[in-house]
Amino acid sequence: MSIADTPELQGRRIVLGLSGGIACYKSAELVRLLVKAGASVHVVMTEAAQHFVTPVTFQALSGHPVYTDQWDAREPNNMAHINLTRGADAIVIAPASADGIAKLAQGRADDLLSLLCLARPWGAGEERCPLLLAPAMNREMWAHPATQRNVAQVRADGALVLGPALGDQACGEVGDGRMLEPEELLEEIVAALRPKSLLGRKVLVTAGPTFEAIDPVRGITNLSSGKMGFAIARAAREAGAEVTLVAGPVALATPRGVRRLDVRSAQEMHDAVVPIAAQYDVFVATAAVADWRPATLAPHKIKKDGKKLAPSFELTENPDILATVAALPKPPYCVGFAAESENLLAHARSKLERKRVPLVVGNLGPATFGKDHNSLLLVDAQGHRELPPGGGMADKQTLARLLVAEIAGRLAAYQA
Missing domain, CATH: 3.40.50.1950 (Flavin prenyltransferase-like)
Known part of the structure; x- marks a missing residue:
């Protein structure tokens, strides 16, 4: 088995x-x-x-x-x-x-x-x-x-x-x-x-998508279900950590013993995470945060005008939550997630260097969004390796426990 x-x-x-x-x-x-x-x-x-x-x-x-x-x-x-x-x-x-x-x-x-x-x-x-x-x-x-x-x-x-x-x-x-x-x-x-490898530690996790409103009924979002982030929050709590989970709009039950903060947009997630991040030992940015949002919000539902002309709107960039936390004077150990559709290793390594974090976890978004199984690629300055070991797929809770054990092992050296 x-x-x-x-x-x-x-x-x-x-x-x-x-x-x-x-x-x-x-x-x-x-x-x-x-x-x-x-x-x-x-x-x-x-x-x-x-x-x-x-x-x-x-x-x-x-x-x-x-x-x-x-x-x-x-x-x-x-x-x-x-x-x-x-x-x-x-x-x-x-x-x-x-x-x-x-x-x-x-x-x-x-x-x-x-x-x-x-x-x-x-x-x-x-x-x-x-x-x-x-x-x-x-x-x-x-x-x-x-x-x-x-x-x-x-x-x-x-x-x-x-x-x-x-x-x-x-x-x-x-x-x-x-x-x-x-x-x-x-x-x-x-x-x-479960082994208590994070006993006495505080862990902050983001999970799920964000929703960037275009008008009162429509918005820009993605297919992230939040299952991986919720599994990580549960695994961190099992390992003895005090866990806060900042969740985008998802339909998932809160893991037992985990404090949950619900947000909707990338800006709301940023405002919930950044002021408290320095209080934590570990920050795991699992959420699939929208990179852009509409520059202005239409006050009412945008209606068809009969001319078959699609509405246009200007986009503005959302704040970079992971990079902001990583740049704090005393940042927690930051773990980024890269949900890609191609060239997973190259994109994950680029994110590692661009965000200046010690670990990025890559996965293929279209292959895992909404599903119960996943495969992860751990990328750091020294190289990369797969979870589960040897490749293949595993259920997200098993992967979350493997990742939490990995983080716990790296944490002591990071804070030394």
């Missing part, structure tokens, strides 16, 4: 714990997504959880026996609480009830799930098994001082708390306490298990 088609959690072993709550129904979809992502999932259910869903469901979805009792004699040594956590990459409790969180905060171990959490390798060594909690409860229960004390304690003890979300609750009330959706939890689990 090549790096281009390896599932995100291939070879990972996840222990999924369910404590009592109506959100248990979401956990079935979470198991399906984890398995699809390549993980081996082993489910542990409390007695309360079994009142909402059955172990049969999770055995069918995971392909493994479900554990419900600390005295389960199926284990040769009768120590499921030890065996399940040794070699596990993470324990995920979803849903994590108020009672379940209280048990963890107090170090109680009166059922299999709380017992295996206490018995997991929790130190800093290679065998460390991280604990991820997805709270799910009524809004008043979540806001209660006792719950907030317990959440603060489990965080202090090293657990990663995912959510909760705000929204409609099964009881009919609305507020904080909803368990994150399965897709959101999958993204968080993947992020938790």
Whole structure:
């Protein structure tokens, strides 16, 4: 299997714990997504959880026996609480009830799930098994001082708390306490298990096209979908960075944990990026910014006049965002993108020299705009090479992770 088609959690072993709550129904979809992502999932259910869903469901979805009792004699040594956590990459409790969180905060171990959490390798060594909690409860229960004390304690003890979300609750009330959706939890689990090569760093990313208005309803734009830039923002966040994403007009969900600023035109993107760029360690200019815009904006829609004469208008050059950031007194590490239709290497190298940046990433725009796969050409002063290594195509999220790892490796030398 090549790096281009390896599932995100291939070879990972996840222990999924369910404590009592109506959100248990979401956990079935979470198991399906984890398995699809390549993980081996082993489910542990409390007695309360079994009142909402059955172990049969999770055995069918995971392909493994479900554990419900600390005295389960199926284990040769009768120590499921030890065996399940040794070699596990993470324990995920979803849903994590108020009672379940209280048990963890107090170090109680009166059922299999709380017992295996206490018995997991929790130190800093290679065998460390991280604990991820997805709270799910009524809004008043979540806001209660006792719950907030317990959440603060489990965080202090090293657990990663995912959510909760705000929204409609099964009881009919609305507020904080909803368990994150399965897709959101999958993204968080993947992020938790990724290497933290940019921990403590700040990354600024631009993505998508810009739209340069001709009149109130028409404009100049391009076919960029923003998928590559959004994938880079997600990958940088997975690597531990604090990420800000400045997005042109695209229809994409914001990656979890990423701050997003929406803009429309090249000038708006320039005005959003340049004042803050010096605060960041890395600037990745993925956006396909329009080079020109109409010099004047027609106040009303330009109509046909019956004479079959096409309207004409003067163009003026847009500000160069990448070159402006690269010329700052203390610029971040700047990565430019070159979306070309021909002579990729020559045009990418020309952009590298013209913008005076340390790295330009080239790709063929017509071959990748709007698509889920891409191939990249990394061009710097020393030479060039392909991503994925050896050439070919890879999905954009895989490429984004490879590029972020590349940037992290270059960053230390750049700032030395």
